[in-house]
Amino acid sequence: MNDIALQRSLADRYIETEALYGAKNYKPLDVVLTRGEGVYVWDVDGRRYMDCLSAYSAVNQGHCHPKILAAMVEQASRLTLTSRAFRNDQLAAFYEELCALTNSHKVLPMNSGAEAVETALKVARKWGYEVKGVPEGQAEIIVAAENFHGRTVAIVGFSTDPQSRGGFGPFAPGFRTVPFGDAAALEAAITPNTVAFLVEPIQGEAGVIIPPAGYLKRARELCTQHNVILILDEIQTGLGRTGRLLAEEHEGIEADLTLIGKALSGGFYPVSAVLSNSEVMSVLHPGEHGSTFGGNPLACAVARAALKVLTEEGMVENAARVGARLMGRLAEIRAPQVKEVRGRGLMLAVELHADAGGARRVCEALQARGLLAKETHEHTIRIAPPLILTDDQADWIADQFAEVLR
Template sequence: MRSEQYVLLEEEFGAHNYKPLDVVLERGKGVWVWDVDGKKYMDCLSAYSAVNQGHCNPSILRAMVEQARKLTLTSRAFRNDQLGLLYKELCELTHSHTVLPMNSGAEAVETALKAVRKWGYMVKGVPEDEAEIIVCRNNFHGRTISIISFSTDPVSTTGFGPFTPGFKVVDFGDATAFEAAITERTVAFLVEPIQGEAGVIIPPEGYLRDIRRMCDEHGLVLILDEIQTGLGRTGTMLAEEHEGIEADLTLIGKALSGGFYPVSAVLSNAEVLGVFKPGEHGSTFGGNPLACAVARAALKVLVEDNLLANAREMGALFIKGLRSIDNPKIKDVRGRGLLLAVEFHTDAGGARQYCKRLKDAGLLCKETHETIIRFAPPLVITREEVEWALERIVPVLSE
């Protein structure tokens, strides 16, 4: 079938909760993908950073196939030979003490919310059912009911109430506002080191260090959502490393499987996740042997293929090219590593028009918040491929 026929099938039989560009992809390799009509594109979205290791990475594929032939699922009613190894390797890479595996990023966030509430009652002594968690305006942590309960995006919240209580919202990047919101019932602060879905919003230098200090002074759990920023995307294993801090709970997902399988995890000091007792939290698929084998291979690729250093070097080249664009409609160009954004003024007619033109030129990216284009290619991208991308992006965005 041709692309148009696949699009019609989706429109007729699928729920209309997405608005994708009309390109129908059927295979991928590295930074490249091909549609059903045979046209080749460079992927500059990486499935929102889930394929940091490149499409169909052969090392991860090999691990997945080998494990799938042996054992895929046991549930956590029994142990398997992959879970303990993943725990050890994750802890060594991220300086964590304890790991709790889940499937999706949203499940990791929900796990953290439950853990810090229980920690607040058991350890900090907050009265039962009165725990407060501080979050940031323009956050994006997922789409479950509890998570959208503290979203400030009306698209995410309209028509979905009533909402889960217990959250306070402050401005991102404002450490003073965060400290002013703390009360005796506050148990945690949940924040993205860089707000990805909001448009690659980078906080002021020192912000993460300030909130780390304030959490220590007030006895709060610092939760960093690194589901999009972690695992090499910004040029370090975790984005927290740019300011030399360590969170109490760190949430990872997406690239934890290299795009092969839904895998997420909550990384913690021993105290917070220690509040969970058998039967209080879990997942049938969380920590299954197939997921663990895939995640172990995905982590190994990040390290052995030097993808963190490549993200730093190629990100510097990429952003230099983006900043060379001469267009008065561009408001800002920003980024860290290979998480980059071009923001247009509100009178520029929207960012989607540029995404469509770039698709026609053979490069795939996606707008966010109407005025921003996010560029986040797989971390395996080469210098020649960055230059190829810029040869198409610069003229299109200069229009």
């Protein structure tokens, strides 16, 4: 048996072992990856692919960025975890640098994106009771239809996706749903008990759905007018993905609570954070919320390095420029199965007509050509390569899509 046959047998064994021992809560493409560098990943057969998912925007800085890796190794050799029972020498610098970069007053560090969302929900409710004066137990939070904010029981309780919420109830009360992008519906839903409006600037999991121009600005005005906290979930859209550091910058607004994660560590470590103004975050006191791993020295050191390379190496600006180029090339594809090409920066999507045979089939054809992308909501292919993408690489992506779709 030759080496290639042995390697292929190994890949099959990995897939079979996953199926035997793992919970079946994902349906990945059948590629077994073993190494990554920049925009590329390699499978156990030695074949190279261009990564056009970036771990759902967690790897904005590219795979295994050497400066982030160096920071992680250096910190891991000194101190990894103390819990928040003690202070560490990385947390203060992380706070200071992140606040300066994002124009925030306060930071609350967590680990996953879902934890950041849960944190924001708790903070908003507590603020509503203690500051706004909402009667205890009656706080309401408005969310958008087709949202995706994570997988906890509270979060899936206000999802409108039957697959996300089916079979997991009963759910926590206190949430009202309005259509995404509809400012009039938002205004109509606000009551004296409304404490917050939670929304993604661009809905990623729903298929890179971009709201009408002016929507976020109007939402900001309504929240200010009615004394409601605006919470922007920038876990996917933030940290350069849309061509700005935060997607809220496209409309010149600032949220009261901004949620970031994923690329905050460059893909090396679970790190998330809630960014806030001083008034809202001041409602939390010792013992009311926390995390053993949140704000640990390893996480802080990694995040500091990830933010530094993101800004110093011009990745945000590159996402805007190369993203516009890729968007233009994809829009030129003339194929009857394509319904729409949309996006902002390097957060793009190709939506197919419902009778086109499904997006999974296209993703598998792209995989055969050395490009990894992933379907969402059956008919849409998300395209989100690392922000270090070059012009030539963007053109190559468009060429592969053109060949497959035609």
